[in-house]
Amino acid sequence: MASFTTDHIQSAYTEAEARYVATNPVSRAAYEAATASLPGGNTRSVLHWEPYPLWISSAAGYTLRDADGHAYVDLLGEYSAGLYGHSNPVLQAAITETVQRGLSYGGPHAAETRLAALIRERFRSIEHIRFTNSGTEANLMALAAAKAFTGRYRGKVVVFEGAYHGGVFVFPFGCKDVWRAKGAAEKSKYAALRALNAPHEFLVATYNDIASVDALVSEDGGDGIAAILLEPMLGSGGGVCATPEFLAHLRRRADELGALLIFDEVMTSRMYAGGGVQSELHIYPDLTTLGKYFGGGMSFGAFGGRRDAMALFDPRAPGALPHAGTFNNNVLTMNVGAAGLENVFTPEKARALHELGNEVRDKINSLDKDGDAGKRRLRVLGCGSILVIHFTKTRTEDIVSPANWIVDEDPRLLDLFHLEMLNEGFYLARRGYASLNLALLEHEGRKELDRFVEAVSRFGVKFRDLIA
The missing domain is CATH 3.90.1150.10 (Aspartate Aminotransferase, domain 1)
Incomplete structure (x- = not known):
């Protein structure tokens, strides 16, 4: 049949x-x-x-x-x-007004401060923020911050089957064996992901499965885990939402392990009143990654969170981590993104x-x-x-x-x-x-x-x- x-x-x-x-x-x-x-x-x-x-x-x-x-x-x-x-008229006006004053300055400007402040207002967990060009870059930088902050420079990253965190963080259903024992991984149809994905050591758990996370942590010993990275709703994984119990457990485990909990809210930041899933459940990560609409239609990404973790990128500090990117503070993205949050995508909308x-x-x-x-x-x-x-x-x-x-x-x-x-x-x-x-x-x-x-x-x- x-x-x-x-x-x-x-x-x-x-x-x-x-x-x-x-x-x-x-x-x-x-x-x-x-x-x-x-x-x-x-x-x-x-x-x-x-x-x-x-x-x-x-x-x-x-x-x-x-x-x-x-x-x-x-x-x-x-x-x-x-x-x-x-064709939102507010954004179109912001684009026109910005273009008339120049497309790229090569220096700091008021719009990046304005957009950063607007995002901080919506995300209680974000004390400091830095901009990138995409959600992919945001996740790359957030994991770098987690490894540097924990001192686990070769630390492992817990992720979840079915997740997608950008072009170099792809974990389709059925991919677990790629990061397990050799042999099975080499024969897997997903073996090429090792070449595609960023070269972190991933521990791939099952979404919404507390036992699968605990088993991986127990097997690893825990002291080598630098970060737990997840989407509060699996975008490419079919729209499956994390349960509050699952997110709360990950918050506790991250604290116990001394690892950083990272919420990829690139897609879910639009949820509820525009502060992401974390704002409604009151379960807060150490770092949050953002992207998509925050640039008002322009290329955009961001990562932010705890002040002490983000201080790693403070250029005033000796030995600060460098974070480059020609278009990180592009004036068009910053101005249009700020206009959108301030005047269009209000919490009420x-x-x-x-x-x-x-x-x-x-x-x-x-x-x-x-x-x-x-x-x-x-x-x-x-x-x-x-x-x-x-x-x-x-x-x-x-x-x-x-x-x-x-x-x-x-x-x-x-x-x-x-x-x-x-x-x-x-x-x-x-x-x-x-x-x-x-x-x-x-x-x-x-x-x-x-x-x-x-x-x-x-x-x-x-x-x-x-x-x-």
Whole structure:
């Protein structure tokens, strides 16, 4: 029966793909031209899908337009970086005003102080902060700080299966053996991650599994661990949220070990009132890494936290750690980012967007009242304005790690869902990821989200036999 179902999913996908190809010839031509200079026509892996991605020509508000002239409601939100939408007038004015005064100063300026102060107001755990160009860089620097501060220069880093902390910190489900005994690691399909990832010694634990963390610590002895690094919600790991008990346990273990606890809130900083998951649970890390929308659409990253740990980078101190980066304090990023936090993404707007995401999630999860009867159903994970679609038999409340949803999820269903939603006029990630932007809070945007819920409902009816 499983093979029969898979065959029918593939048949439905093939039909949807043929329609996609027929309606997007210009994007296809643009993609084929790109392959002449870019490997696979791509310079950002997550934006590729088969048979080829759409070529975007313009964007405004919550709407994207592709090279073939189609319009889409943008539910991807640049993987949470596009929080402000595509044409916020406050940000546009800040860009124009800044450009008129010059693009790059090569010296300190008021805007970096302003943005740093605004971020400190939202994150109680951040006493001092330094800027980078991306979340990846932020995590690289945070781990460097942890090793230097603890004195464990060759210290290990506890991370979690399914996590993603940037282009050189990739830990997909099934990768554990890569950092275990040799032999199995060398034969793993994830063995190449050793070349891709930064050369730290990682201890890979199971998300939301206290026992798995304690076992790794016990096996290691603990005194060689410099940091525990985790996302309070797994972004690439399917939108699984950490339990308060799990986060509290990691806080205690870090203290016992003399290690630094690092929260990667690159995606989750937008949650609740815009102070991240830590602000709502009142569980505070030693260091926090940030990225995405804080630059107002410009390249941005940051790491910050305890004053004593961040003092390592104080250039006034003898032997201070150097932290370079031509664009760390780029005036465009600093000014536009500050304008966004000060005048657009206020705590009130942050809370409203968070609640809107929860509303959409609840509506979709309530579409199928029989969804927990041991059959594979469409379910939505995530937190607040980040939503992640899955097709699994596991009830949402029972999903505590990627292992719970990946066990029976057919990726062809997600591929089919993606193409069907594009056909309905909704742009989201092929893996089912969506992040809402502020433009959708307006009346017309809310209507589009209602239309999205209806489209998801139609998908469930049309392909009920394939899902179940």
